[in-house]
Amino acid sequence: MAQSYLFHGPDGVGKRAAALVLAQALLCEKKGRSGEGLACGRCLPCTKAQRGLHPDIHVYVPYPKDASIEDVTERIQILFENPYRLVDFKRRPSLDDAGKTSSKQVIYNVERIAEIMKDLHFVPVEGSYSVGILVDADRMNAPTANKFLKMLEEPPERTIIILTAERSDQMLPTILSRCQHIRFDPLSAADIEQTLVEREQVQPERASFVARMADGSFTNALELLANEELASRRELAFEFIRQSFSKNPDRVMPFVERISKLGREPVKQLLGLMLSWVRDLVLYEAAGEAASLVNVDKTEAIRKFVAGLGDARLDLMVGFIEEATRLVEGNCHVALTLLVLADALADAMRGHNRANLFEPLDSPVMAIA
Numbered sequence: 001m002a003q004s005y006l007f008h009g010p011d012g013v014g015k016r017a018a019a020l021v022l023a024q025a026l027l028c029e030k031k032g033r034s035g036e037g038l039a040c041g042r043c044l045p046c047t048k049a050q051r052g053l054h055p056d057i058h059v060y061v062p063y064p065k066d067a068s069i070e071d072v073t074e075r076i077q078i079l080f081e082n083p084y085r086l087v088d089f090k091r092r093p094s095l096d097d098a099g100k101t102s103s104k105q106v107i108y109n110v111e112r113i114a115e116i117m118k119d120l121h122f123v124p125v126e127g128s129y130s131v132g133i134l135v136d137a138d139r140m141n142a143p144t145a146n147k148f149l150k151m152l153e154e155p156p157e158r159t160i161i162i163l164t165a166e167r168s169d170q171m172l173p174t175i176l177s178r179c180q181h182i183r184f185d186p187l188s189a190a191d192i193e194q195t196l197v198e199r200e201q202v203q204p205e206r207a208s209f210v211a212r213m214a215d216g217s218f219t220n221a222l223e224l225l226a227n228e229e230l231a232s233r234r235e236l237a238f239e240f241i242r243q244s245f246s247k248n249p250d251r252v253m254p255f256v257e258r259i260s261k262l263g264r265e266p267v268k269q270l271l272g273l274m275l276s277w278v279r280d281l282v283l284y285e286a287a288g289e290a291a292s293l294v295n296v297d298k299t300e301a302i303r304k305f306v307a308g309l310g311d312a313r314l315d316l317m318v319g320f321i322e323e324a325t326r327l328v329e330g331n332c333h334v335a336l337t338l339l340v341l342a343d344a345l346a347d348a349m350r351g352h353n354r355a356n357l358f359e360p361l362d363s364p365v366m367a368i369a
Contacts, residue, residue, distance in 0.1 A: 009184030012219025052080030137163035186216020237273035311351030
């Protein structure tokens with residue numbers, strides 16, 4: 001075993017699950033099942049590990065300064081129960097409300113890292129190892145990372161450190177150089193669909209739709225399942241695109257106003273739903289009836305669109321929606337962004353060429369203006 005690992009890749013693809021399974025296997029009394037290095041799942045250390053009660057497994061998450069110990073503890077316990085659940089303080093400030101994001105700084109600060117380093121310097125209490133799992137380790141600023149680097153340079157004996165990160169490119173090179181890297185790639189839609197059916201008892205038709213919407217993340221799939229407004233928002237996304245074609249502000253504006261009131265995160269989700277519609281059009285145009293569609297229940301509407309708008313620039317439509325998503329993420333005015341997006345989509349559906357939603361400030365057009 002190496003003493004430091006970095007599990008990196010997109011959110012919701014198994015990094016935390018693998019870290020917890022590895023910790024359990026290291027502490028299993030049976031020392032691996034059938035020589036495969038897997039935990040037996042039945043001995044006392046395994047059952048403690050599964051329930052989050054083993055004193056030699058330490059799990060840490062970044063949190064804002066005003067977070068309560070009870071809230072942090074509850075989120076960590078949820079990870080033991082289901083490591084694919086969304087417990088991030090940034091994306092879910094409150095466990096009771098998944099529709100908002102936090103503007104607070106959610107990081108590991110220097111004081112917190114000092115506490116973690118102190119924890120991990122203690123010798124194992126019951127097992128052969130002490131295992132420290134730092135979730136979202138890419139949320140260390142430079143001073144924090146430099147302090148934590150001392151532990152990676154001189155790790156305590158019988159201590160295994162596992163970092164999980166979505167953006168390893170945002171971590172210090174000195175941190176990266178002292179870890180063994182294991183990359184996690186997006187999950188296949190087929191694997192997500194099968195797991196939803198078998199583990200979550202989701203109906204196959206709904207599981208198929210959610211799996212294709214999840215973008216390779218089982219965490220996204222669980223969030224989509226919990227979103228009771230998903231079906232209505234999908235219809236809203238389709239109607240926005242349909243009304244955009246009219247180029248009639250009186251028909252487009254009610255949809256812009258309705259969408260703008262949803263909040264920034266729901267707007268981003270709705271733009272993702274628009275993107276799924278357009279990607280289905282791309283797939284159907286290329287493969288016809290053999291296309292693996294996300295909105296499989298809307299095949300007839302997709303067929304009519306492709307047949308009726310043969311000159312549509314679907315590639316531009318994809319680019320416009322992705323650009324609008326980046327603008328919304330960057331706190332641009334939502335209603336204005338949606339109005340410009342509707343106009344751009346109308347042009348693209350008519351086969352007109354247009355480079356961007358908004359002209360760059362240094363473009364010739366803007367310079368002349």
